[in-house]
Amino acid sequence: MRYKVFGKTGMRVSEMTLGTWGMGGVGWDDNPEEVRQDAIRAAVEAGVNFMDTAPAYNGGAAERCLGKTLEDMGARKDIMISTKCGNVFVDGVTYRRDGSASGVRRQCEDSLRNLRTDYIDLMLVHWPDPATPFEETMTELGKLKQEGKILHVGVSNFSQAQMEEAGRFCEIEAYQPQYSMVHRDDEALIKWAAEQGMGVMTYGSLGGGILTGVFRELTAFAASDSRNRFYKHFHEPVFSRVMELLKVMDRFSEEHDNVPLAQIALNWCAQKEFVSTCIVGAQHRRKVFQNAAAFEWSLTPEEIADLDKAISTYIPTN
Ligand SMILES: NC(=O)c1ccc[n+]([C@@H]2O[C@H](COP(=O)([O-])OP(=O)(O)OC[C@H]3O[C@@H](n4cnc5c(N)ncnc54)[C@H](OP(=O)(O)O)[C@@H]3O)[C@@H](O)[C@H]2O)c1
Known part of the structure; x- marks a missing residue:
């Protein structure tokens, strides 16, 4: 495993962060609890020391x-956890923004209980809440920090203007955007965030799984499935373009002892100097180890340039 300093926080995080959206059991392939817990154990064994979650999952x-798995392993103190606030999963289908001071505090207390801990390493505002001034949300987060319940504060899915405004009331130390070989829309913003000293943790680093090469034909996911609802590359016209990119990755893999495509995608992302760590969602021990093995080798600058050229050819940015 490789490690990087996470912006100005001083946290030394693994370049792979384990994502846990799927482990909530809704919106992704369902798995027995034991299988999910075993994936978390595998991540710890592979040297992953950063795990991303949210009450909305x-x-x-x-x-x-x-929380249960880390407690059973006695590993809480060795692992850094990011969780989120401001986005409430209401009824099994709908998400509701709530950046109110009382909502943020209640969500923080719930997360501490859920995670069986008395501190959260990084608390992110999941999505901006248009109905609540940033002053209210961020001031409350500042108070929770002063109380020692959270150690660092960050945001996800914010624009630059929103970060500049929110940052007036509490320092933003981390940014969590979507970023991968199939989603570079926010690259300029991510570079800006990194220049400000924020730790950058990318989500959807495997494009929701499409960059593993597992999906070679359009798949009819359930309406509630995140690959149907959230990741546009599982739909046309983007899907066919991604298939062309996968052919380039297939050739690259053949030339490199059939390295799994997921490892190419993760190294492409993690080796960008403005990325601190890639979040990867995986619910199986085998996938966690396969992904973690990406961080035992690196792409050369020439290889990254070749991949960048193929991405520019096939995947337009918005
Ligand atoms: N801040 C936000 O708004 C936001 C939004 C989205 C995600 N996130 C965070 O980022 C994390 C990662 O994003 P994501 O989970 O949406 O997408 P992702 O990591 O790009 O892809 C996850 C999908 O890839 C599959 N997968 C992983 N490794 C694989 C491998 N080696 N071979 C085959 N399939 C593999 C997973 O399978 P299984 O899970 O079935 O094993 C899952 O279906 C989330 O879990 C969450 O923590 C944050």
């Missing part, structure tokens, strides 16, 4: 799975 179910 099925009303705290993912947090509870993570």
Whole structure:
């Protein structure tokens, strides 16, 4: 495993962060609790020391799975946890923004309970809440920090203007954007965030799984499945373009002892100097180890340039 300093926080995080959205059991392939817990154990064994979760991942179910596993392993103190606030999973289908001071505090207390801990390493505002001034949300986060309940504060899915405004009321130390070989829309913003000294943790680093090469034909996911609802590259016209990119990755893999495509995608992302760590969602021990093995080798600058050229050819940015 490789490690990087996470912006100005001083945290030394693994370049792979384990994502736990799927572990909530809603919106992704379902797995027995034991299989999910074993994936978390595998990540710890592989040297992953950063885990990302949220109360919105099925009303705290993912947090509870993570909290129980780390407690059973006695590993809490060795692992840094990011969780989120401001986005509530209401009824099994709908998400509601809530950046109010009382909502942020309640969500923080719930997360501490779910995670079986008395501190959260990084608390992110999951999505901006248009109904609440940033002053209210960020001031409350500042108070929670002063109380020692959270150690660092960050945001996800914010624009630059939103970060500049929110940062007036509490320092933003981390940014969590979507970024991968199939989603570079926010690259300029991510570079800006890194220049400000924020730790950058990318989500959807495997494009929701499409960059593993597992999906070679359009798949009809359930309406509630995140690959149907959230990741546009599982739909046309982007899907066919991604298939062309996968052919380039297939050739690259053949020339490199059939390295899994996921490892190419993760190294492409992690080796960008403005990325601190790539979040990868995986619910199986085998996939966790396969992904972690990406961080035992690196792409050369020439290889990254070749991949960048193929990406520019096939995947337009918005
Ligand atoms: N801040 C936000 O708004 C936001 C939004 C989205 C995600 N996130 C965070 O980022 C994390 C990662 O994003 P994501 O989970 O949406 O997408 P992702 O990591 O790009 O892809 C996850 C998908 O890839 C599959 N996968 C992983 N490794 C694989 C491998 N080696 N071979 C085959 N398939 C593999 C997973 O399978 P299984 O899970 O079935 O094993 C899952 O279906 C989330 O879990 C969450 O923590 C944050």
